[in-house]
Amino acid sequence: MHRFFVDPDIIRADELSICGSDVRHIRDVLRLKPGDKILTVDGIGTEYEVALETIGRDQVTGRIIGRNTITRETKLQLTVAQAVPKSDKMDTVIRMGTELGVKDFIPVITERVVVQGNFEHKLARWRRIAVESCKQSGRTVIPEVLEPVKFTELVKDLKEWQLAVIPWEVHKGESLKDVIKDTSVTDVIVFIGPEGGFSHEEAELAKSAGVIPVSLGSRILRTDTAAVAATANIMQIFNEI
Amino acid sequence: MHRFFVDPDIIRADELSICGSDVRHIRDVLRLKPGDKILTVDGIGTEYEVALETIGRDQVTGRIIGRNTITRETKLQLTVAQAVPKSDKMDTVIRMGTELGVKDFIPVITERVVVQGNFEHKLARWRRIAVESCKQSGRTVIPEVLEPVKFTELVKDLKEWQLAVIPWEVHKGESLKDVIKDTSVTDVIVFIGPEGGFSHEEAELAKSAGVIPVSLGSRILRTDTAAVAATANIMQIFNEI
Incomplete structure (x- = not known):
C-alpha cells in the first residue's frame, strides 16, 4: 500500500482530506480510484489505513478504516x-x-x-x-x-x-x-x-x-x-x- | 605524508621506481621534490616510507627508508x-x-x-x-x-x-x-x-x-x-x- 504523510491536524474523527502535491501523485501517477486504500502516517506515531472516497483536482478525501500505533520507532x-x-x-x-x-x-x-x-x-x-x-x-x-x-x-x-x-x-x-x-x-x-x-x-x-x-x-x-x-x-x- | 599504491614486484632491496599517473600527481599536483617523503603501500600488507630521489617526466625513483607491516587490516x-x-x-x-x-x-x-x-x-x-x-x-x-x-x-x-x-x-x-x-x-x-x-x-x-x-x-x-x-x-x- 502507498504511504503518505499527513498533518495530524487534518485528521478528524474518521475522515481526512489530502491537499498539495500528493493529490497529483495519487491521481495522475498512481492512478488510484475511489475505494483504493492508502496508508497515511501522521508523523507523530500513528498510521491510518484510509479508503479513498473522492479524487478531485485539488483534494482527495478518504475514510479512516483502521489505525495503529506502530513500533517502528526506536526507544533510544x-x-x-x-x-x-x-x-x-x-x-x-x-x-x-x-x-x-x-x-x-x-x-x-x-x-x-x-x-x-x-x-x-x-x-x-x-x-x-x-x-x-x-x-x-x-x-x-x-x-x-x-x-x-x-x-x-x-x-x-x-x-x-x-x-x-x-x-x-x-x-x-x-x-x-x-x-x-x-x-x-x-x-x-x-x-x-x-x-x-x-x-x-x-x-x-x-x-x-x-x-x-x-x-x-x-x-x-x-x-x-x-x-x-x-x-x-x-x-x-x-x-x- | 601522501600515500601511493605500488606493485609489490617493483620493490627491490631499498629502491623503488614509480611510473604511470602517480608521476604526474607527484610532480605537478603535489609538487614534491627530491628529498621529500611519501608512503607507499604494496597492497598486500606492507607500508614503505620512501625518500624521493629523482623526479622525471615518466618516472619517479626513491629510496626505502622504513618499512612496517601494518595492522589496519581486520582479522575477520x-x-x-x-x-x-x-x-x-x-x-x-x-x-x-x-x-x-x-x-x-x-x-x-x-x-x-x-x-x-x-x-x-x-x-x-x-x-x-x-x-x-x-x-x-x-x-x-x-x-x-x-x-x-x-x-x-x-x-x-x-x-x-x-x-x-x-x-x-x-x-x-x-x-x-x-x-x-x-x-x-x-x-x-x-x-x-x-x-x-x-x-x-x-x-x-x-x-x-x-x-x-x-x-x-x-x-x-x-x-x-x-x-x-x-x-x-x-x-x-x-x-x-
Whole structure:
C-alpha cells in the first residue's frame, strides 16, 4: 500500500482530506480510484489505513478504516551532531541515519568545517530528505534537522542527553561497545567530525564537558561513513537493530 | 605524508621506481621534490616510507627508508555478497565497505536484480573505487571485487566461509548479535538483497544451504544502508571497530 504523510491536524474523527502535491501523485501517477486504500502516517506515531472516497483536482478525501500505533520507532533517542561536510555527504548521513532510526540531526560548525553555499537551502533540502527517508523506511516520526550550531556552543549545553560520545581518530582506545554499558539510557548524542577531523582543542573541550572519546577502529573513515557506522553500532548496542 | 599504491614486484632491496599517473600527481599536483617523503603501500600488507630521489617526466625513483607491516587490516575476513542494486548504490557499498574493512565483494544476480548497462564497465569502476577507498582509509590490502555470480549458484558453494548470514526483512527474529556468538570464526559472508528484497524461494534456498536469516531491525532499510549497517555491525561484533 502507498504511504503518505499527513498533518495530524487534518485528521478528524474518521475522515481526512489530502491537499498539495500528493493529490497529483495519487491521481495522475498512481492512478488510484475511489475505494483504493492508502496508508497515511501522521508523523507523530500513528498510521491510518484510509479508503479513498473522492479524487478531485485539488483534494482527495478518504475514510479512516483502521489505525495503529506502530513500533517502528526506536526507544533510544539518538541525536547525530554532524560537522557539516562538503558536497552531498550530509544527504547520505541524513538518509541512512533516518532509515536507521536517528531521532534528530544537528548540523555543527567546527573549526575545520568549510561553509559553502546557502544554509537555508541546505537545511530545506536536508529536511526534505528526512521526510522522504522516513516514508521509505516505514517510520512514523520524522527526524528533525535542527538549525546549525557552533560546536563550542553545543558542548557547553549537553543537559538534554544522558550520554555523549565523540569518535576521535587520535583516540586509540575504547570502542563504542566498551564505553556504552548502561543500555537503560535513552538520550544519546554522537558527535561526528568534518573531513579534517576535530581539532585537538575541540576534542579536549568536549572531553572536559563530559563527552566520552571513542575509537571507530584502526581504519580511517570518511565523515559520512563514520556517521553511518557509529549510528548502526549504537543502535546495535541498544538492541534496536 | 601522501600515500601511493605500488606493485609489490617493483620493490627491490631499498629502491623503488614509480611510473604511470602517480608521476604526474607527484610532480605537478603535489609538487614534491627530491628529498621529500611519501608512503607507499604494496597492497598486500606492507607500508614503505620512501625518500624521493629523482623526479622525471615518466618516472619517479626513491629510496626505502622504513618499512612496517601494518595492522589496519581486520582479522575477520568479511565477504559482502551484494545483489547488484540500481544507480550508483553499489559505489557506496564498495566505498564504505572498504573503509570498514571488508575483504571482498561479490556482485550477485538475484531474481529481483534488474541488470542495467555494461557489466565490464561497472566492474572496472567498482574496482577503481575499492583502490581509492583502500588508499583513503589507510588499508594495506585492496579488497577484491569478484566477477558477478548468480545467487542460486553462490549458495550452493559456501564451503569457503565458516558462517553465512542473510538479513531478510520478512524474518522478524534474531539480530546479527543474537546469531553471531562465536567470534573465533574468521571467514564470514553476508548476503544483501536488491531493492525488491530476496524472493521467498531465495530465502528458503539460502536457509536450506545453512545461511542464517537475521533481522536488521523493524525499519525498512535501502539496500545500500543495509549493506553498510550490516558490515559495521558485524565488525563491531568481532571487535574490529
